[in-house]
């Protein structure tokens with residue numbers, strides 16, 4: 349009797365110790381007290397929504413990567429009165445010779461709204477790591493901007509990405525963009541994790557709020573690519589007013605180079621940029637087995653060459669790990685489908701939005717469950733990504749405050765404040781992530797960690813303190 353009890357206790361103790369070794373119990377729920385006042389959308393006559401002067405002047409100018417490698421740029425803009433010119437003139441800094449590329453024009457109606465003339469023009473075969481100027485418009489209402497192409501993809505190419513999600517167009521949204529712009533660690537490309545304008549929160553999804561949003565973000569998105577992920581606020585599915593085609597405004601306005609990565613839909617695609625391979629997924633498109641998105645991702649992950657692009661980054665809107673009450677477990681079905689692949693292919697970090705708050709996970713996985721074995725608890729896993737929720741851009745719905753208690757052991761840090769992130773890739777083994785809340789000075793990191801590349805690091809080097 350005594351022997352059996354001792355044995356049992358021994359097993360219990362070992363289990364307890366292993367349990368603590370696998371998952372630290374000390375996640376942080378930040379005690380920062382922010383201003384709880386809900387910020388409204390900036391009024392239509394705000395400076396950030398100003399229409400550029402001149403007849404039919406191009407507005408809402410924005411760029412994104414235009415090919416798979418980073419030598420292409422898609423330039424998009426809207427002309428309000430007439431189609432105008434489809435041409436983009438562009439020239440390298442220190443070059444007199446002006447090249448031109450021709451785009452095409454789209455227009456759409458949504459309930460009783462009619463869009464302006466939406467232009468998309470892909471510029472191809474640019475030089476890597478070069479500053480280009482570009483010009484859109486015609487006659488005396490032309491406008492000039494510039495961008496810098498990324499370095500050629502390669503393992504030790506430093507590059508800095510910004511992260512913003514669920515932005516909207518409130519005063520808080522404006523603070524987020526301002527803090528991103530003034531962050532002394534300059535983001536070179538923005539990874540946007542979905543929920544752009546929140547026009548759908550207006551009666552009849554008033555699409556003029558898509559236009560104001562386009563004018564609002566121009567001050568950043570005309571000069572550096574914003575990489576798009578679709579969120580639920582991009583669905584604009586409203587059969588009650590005759591709008592039955594999901595993603596209509598979004599897919600007309602925001603183009604991505606999806607064909608270059610073999611995708612059949614603009615809602616999921618991948619790009620290489622410097623030392624990163626970025627995969628954007630759609631939480632609101634079918635992702636189960638046999639679906640187009642599933643088949644694409646299944647082929648896509650083995651293609652990633654970590655010698656060329658060591659950093660594998662996944663973007664999606666709905667987080668797979670989220671310990672807030674709001675949207676709790678909404679990402680669960682996609683987690684069941686794709687988490688085993690993320691671990692198998694050693695994804696470094698998964699960024700999501702949707703939950704209007706910030707949260708960072710430990711490196712954990714939960715992929716052992718098979719219906720009958722009962723193994724359904726996240727465990728420490730050094731092949732697993734870090735999951736970061738950054739849906740705190742500052743939209744009119746405000747922050748979510750309710751958290752599941754106690755803080756689950758997989759959750760390393762959580763706080764509901766508005767802000768943005770910076771992923772600063774140093775070389776093929778080290779990247780630094782910082783989360784910046786809007787109430788702090790531009791250089792302050794309210795949460796940060798060193799990411800050690802999952803492919804190029806010996807896992808033994810990782811510790812709880814520095815994952």
Ligand SMILES: *[C@@H]1O[C@H](CO)[C@@H](O)[C@H](O)[C@H]1NC(C)=O
Pocket residue numbers: 383384385
């Ligand atoms: C929140 O709004 C109220 C009412 O407008 C105002 O009195 C208060 O000062 C605001 N709080 C902060 C911290 O700005």
Ligand SMILES: *[C@@H]1O[C@H](CO)[C@@H](O)[C@H](O)[C@H]1NC(C)=O
Pocket residue numbers: 401402403488489
């Ligand atoms: C554009 O140029 C024409 C001809 O010079 C002039 O009449 C017109 O006022 C100009 N428009 C703007 C917006 O400057």
Ligand SMILES: *[C@@H]1O[C@H](CO)[C@@H](O)[C@H](O)[C@H]1NC(C)=O
Pocket residue numbers: 460461552
């Ligand atoms: C669209 O319809 C709504 C509701 O009838 C109305 O308030 C709004 O002014 C209309 N907008 C346009 C552009 O006609």
Ligand SMILES: *[C@@H]1O[C@H](CO)[C@@H](O)[C@H](O)[C@H]1NC(C)=O
Pocket residue numbers: 390394395396519522523526
């Ligand atoms: C938005 O932020 C910019 C940059 O800080 C500022 O110039 C502008 O006045 C702000 N606009 C509003 C409506 O807050």
Ligand SMILES: *[C@@H]1O[C@H](CO)[C@@H](O)[C@H](O)[C@H]1NC(C)=O
Pocket residue numbers: 653654655656
């Ligand atoms: C992976 O990339 C490296 C560096 O660009 C290259 O030398 C190698 O051939 C690539 N491997 C495959 C399988 O394509």
Ligand SMILES: *[C@@H]1O[C@H](CO)[C@@H](O)[C@H](O)[C@H]1NC(C)=O
Pocket residue numbers: 774775776777778
């Ligand atoms: C990579 O970057 C980290 C952080 O800056 C640095 O400590 C490390 O020495 C670098 N590795 C190489 C091989 O340069």
Ligand SMILES: [Fe+2]
Pocket residue numbers: 514543579580581665701702703
């Ligand atoms: Fe969302």
